[in-house]
Amino acid sequence: MCMVVNERRSNRSPRRRAGGGLERFLWSIPSVIVLLAAAGTAIPLRALFPGSSFPRRVPIKREVIHHPALYIVPPEDAYALRSLDSLRAAVISATPRLVSITYTFREGDTLERLAERFGTDVASIRSSNRIEAAGLMRPGMELVIANKKGVLHRFKRHETLEAVAQRFNKRPDELLVANDKPPMYRFGEGEYLLIPDCYLRFREFMVPLTNTRVTSPFGYRSHPVFYERKFHEGIDLKQRYGAPVRASNDGLVSFAGWREGYGRLVIIKHAQRMSTYYGHLARISVRKGARVNKGQIIGTVGMSGISTGPHLHFEVHKDDVPINPAKVLF
CATH class of the missing domain: 2.70.70.10 (Glucose Permease (Domain IIA))
Incomplete structure (x- = not known):
């Protein structure tokens, strides 16, 4: 009897382990798609499993990823994702709330094209990134871009909203509303604040050399x-x-x-x-x-x-x- 019981247990145990492993594998498929999407590429399931039957679209749970200088909203459908830049452009131009991202300037980019792509204007991009002239742009430069017009201010250590508001001749409550923040919100070091309808003024002529005297x-x-x-x-x-x-x-x-x-x-x-x-x-x-x-x-x-x-x-x-x-x- 003991041998029979032991034999049954030995037969059941592999099934449970196999079933649990398959279940964990199937549940991990959405995670695989999310990782592929985050890498900037979406691969159809048919390409991963030839001959298998899968739905054309795999829904992904909507979530918001927060970073001091980066806000990305993943799409409802990871299958449609082609690149991280296309995701950023779609999100920042479509969402009504304030969104800001970091963008790496590439060969062929212009400030005019970026402004049109992200739903803002050239003056806002220049002001937020202290770009004195378009001729200074080079591939590899990182830009902070928002989907609303104005200048982005990055908070320094111990800097208060009241001090920033006074500097730009704005009311603190007005800035909180413009940035979709609740009353009494406190900005931390490294966070960005949009000063709406405000731009930096650059001199008409610039110094032709850097780090000079x-x-x-x-x-x-x-x-x-x-x-x-x-x-x-x-x-x-x-x-x-x-x-x-x-x-x-x-x-x-x-x-x-x-x-x-x-x-x-x-x-x-x-x-x-x-x-x-x-x-x-x-x-x-x-x-x-x-x-x-x-x-x-x-x-x-x-x-x-x-x-x-x-x-x-x-x-x-x-x-x-x-x-x-x-x-x-x-």
Whole structure:
């Protein structure tokens, strides 16, 4: 009798284990689809199990994933998902509530296309990411984009809603409503707050170099080569040899070549009878007649012409008369 009982138990046990394993496997299928969707690819079940009969769509439980700078709402149907970017675009443009995401700028992207895709405007994207010029955009840059117009402010440590509201001339309760937050909500470090209908104002002309300083100002000075008092018609900006030089504003290249004293020189004509000069370049990247955008690379820092070391000689002209560049840059 004991042998029979033991035999029955040994026969039942594998069935229970097999049944439990199959049940766990079937229940894990939605999880597999969710993982595939999160990876940016949806694979039909027919491709995983050839010859089997499955419904055309696998419903996924709707949920919201929260992150300090990322809010993603997975779709009702993971089968329709083709890429994470398409999911982000669909969610941020369709949902009525405030949604913000992080987006990696790619080759071929423009701020205009991103604004249209995510239901916002270029000014909001530029303000939220402190983009002084479209010419500064490069593949790989991470942007924070919201589906409503305004500037996104990221909270710092110990920063309060009242202080931010006062800075932007808004009421705290008004900002809470605009951000779909309950009364008395407290923002934590790293959270984003949308300031609706508010934009950052950027200067019309930008400094053509990054991480630079003025080594010789506009006006009379003792010339470093001729050792005599001469009028300096621009400013000298210090930077390493070969550093990129960018267009200070949108315009048309009216000169690109060699000129006595300046060495390799680029002149760009802008609106309102303004023009900018970029002298002592090591290399010129544009040609005469080319249209350039603000922030676009036009050459590299050098020491061509009459120069004692690598730097950029920068001039601003109004009606062909030199003016102090500091008035339009700083």
